[in-house]
Amino acid sequence: MKKLFIFFIIITFIVLSKPLAQVNTSVGNPPSDITFIGFTAGGFTSTPSAGQLDSDEWRIEGLSDGNGTWGGSHTSGDFARGSSSGGVGTGGIYAFDIGSGNIALGFQPGGSDMTPGKLILRLVNTGSDPVTQLDVSYNILDYNDQNRANTLNFAYGEGSTEPGTFTTVSAMDFTTTEVASPSPIWITTNRSTTITGLNVAQDQFIYLVWETDDVSGSGSRDEIAIDDISFSNVLPVELSSFSAVIVNEGIKLNWVTETEVNNYGFEIEKTSPFPPPYQGGGGEAGGDWEMIGFVEGHGNSNSPKEYSFIDKNVTGGKYSYRLKQIDNDGKFEYSKVIEIDVGTPLQYELSQNYPNPFNPSTIIKFSIPEMGNVKLMVYNILGEVIATLINEVKEAGVHTINYFAPDVTSGIYFYKIEIYNFVAVKKMQLVK
Numbered sequence: 001m002k003k004l005f006i007f008f009i010i011i012t013f014i015v016l017s018k019p020l021a022q023v024n025t026s027v028g029n030p031p032s033d034i035t036f037i038g039f040t041a042g043g044f045t046s047t048p049s050a051g052q053l054d055s056d057e058w059r060i061e062g063l064s065d066g067n068g069t070w071g072g073s074h075t076s077g078d079f080a081r082g083s084s085s086g087g088v089g090t091g092g093i094y095a096f097d098i099g100s101g102n103i104a105l106g107f108q109p110g111g112s113d114m115t116p117g118k119l120i121l122r123l124v125n126t127g128s129d130p131v132t133q134l135d136v137s138y139n140i141l142d143y144n145d146q147n148r149a150n151t152l153n154f155a156y157g158e159g160s161t162e163p164g165t166f167t168t169v170s171a172m173d174f175t176t177t178e179v180a181s182p183s184p185i186w187i188t189t190n191r192s193t194t195i196t197g198l199n200v201a202q203d204q205f206i207y208l209v210w211e212t213d214d215v216s217g218s219g220s221r222d223e224i225a226i227d228d229i230s231f232s233n234v235l236p237v238e239l240s241s242f243s244a245v246i247v248n249e250g251i252k253l254n255w256v257t258e259t260e261v262n263n264y265g266f267e268i269e270k271t272s273p274f275p276p277p278y279q280g281g282g283g284e285a286g287g288d289w290e291m292i293g294f295v296e297g298h299g300n301s302n303s304p305k306e307y308s309f310i311d312k313n314v315t316g317g318k319y320s321y322r323l324k325q326i327d328n329d330g331k332f333e334y335s336k337v338i339e340i341d342v343g344t345p346l347q348y349e350l351s352q353n354y355p356n357p358f359n360p361s362t363i364i365k366f367s368i369p370e371m372g373n374v375k376l377m378v379y380n381i382l383g384e385v386i387a388t389l390i391n392e393v394k395e396a397g398v399h400t401i402n403y404f405a406p407d408v409t410s411g412i413y414f415y416k417i418e419i420y421n422f423v424a425v426k427k428m429q430l431v432k
């Protein structure tokens with residue numbers, strides 16, 4: 001079976017940023033957002049002042065003043081056209097006020113500016129685990145005041161250096177309207193995608209690329225911008241297996257997670273069994289769910305983790321189990337329900353206690369194929385009864401009892417079962 005838990009995996013995946021007000025580069029849950037409040041299109045440099053962007057994060061390609069370089073200084077001309085609310089004519093990079101003080105990173109295409117051109121955002125994985133998936137979302141803003149159509153398409157790449165070619169995501173393609181609006185305003189269009197198949201190792205880069213070019217029409221071109229860029233390596237986690245098996249101690253549950261983030265742990269829940277013959281619909285055991293144990297999670301992990309839990313309190317019948325996965329913030333999800341049929345024992349049996357030696361408690365299990373009065377006694381080495389654990393009628397099935405001996409001294413002891421003509425004795429050791 002496969003069950004999708006909404007866990008999260010958060011690998012530190014950041015923009016190489018300086019402390020600018022317009023850039024929020026903290027990655028996690030919720031996803032990191034990049035906005036451009038405070039940006040005034042003052043250019044790009046590796047030591048940006050207010051109103052500038054970091055050239056270690058951003059690179060512009062396709063301007064008449066040349067292409068930007070990683071870590072370079074480009075603070076004049078086409079790289080720094082300043083602020084505008086739209087309707088400009090000179091090609092280059094702008095800080096467009098799209099309304100109510102909301103600023104977007106944009107450009108005015110021209111005959112020799114951004115036709116074609118690229119906006120490239122560089123991210124670095126500072127975590128120890130590779131990034132294999134990235135969710136990306138952003139807003140495209142178009143000021144349709146000209147009779148010409150232009151694209152703003154999305155692509156990506158990865159590596160220690162910028163790749164020569166990028167992988168395009170056709171579902172993210174965008175083209176402005178060719179026919180100009182008689183009353184142009186900024187129009188917002190959202191695009192989002194999940195990039196899979198990545199293998200971005202620690203200190204390696206992923207490049208998010210916005211490519212633009214002419215499509216149709218003639219004359220001047222619309223202003224185009226991007227804003228509210230959201231990126232996150234938040235991954236759904238597969239509970240790749242969850243199973244149950246009968247073992248000597250009881251029923252053993254085994255499960256495996258593929259990845260984990262913020263995983264506090266698992267509560268194990270079960271229902272009381274239907275005694276054979278089974279009744280009820282759907283084959284599910286009867287009764288209410290009860291929590292019978294807890295297993296601590298691994299917190300954050302990008303590799304498979306194996307878990308197990310033994311339910312020692314079982315008798316004959318059919319049981320249902322499920323996992324309640326709990327995040328550190330208290331959110332939880334249930335797994336799929338699994339069932340296991342313990343059945344009715346075919347013979348009388350007294351099992352060795354577990355653990356043995358013990359201090360101060362141990363589990364004693366016995367099986368009886370038919371209903372009857374069961375006596376289960378504990379004796380010291382002198383043959384004296386020191387505890388009567390059971391002296392009552394029990395249903396056919398597998399039974400367990402916890403012997404708790406906090407006031408008993410260390411030594412060798414014996415436990416004895418009697419039912420009808422069946423008598424059995426086992427030795428156990430208490431060590432304090």
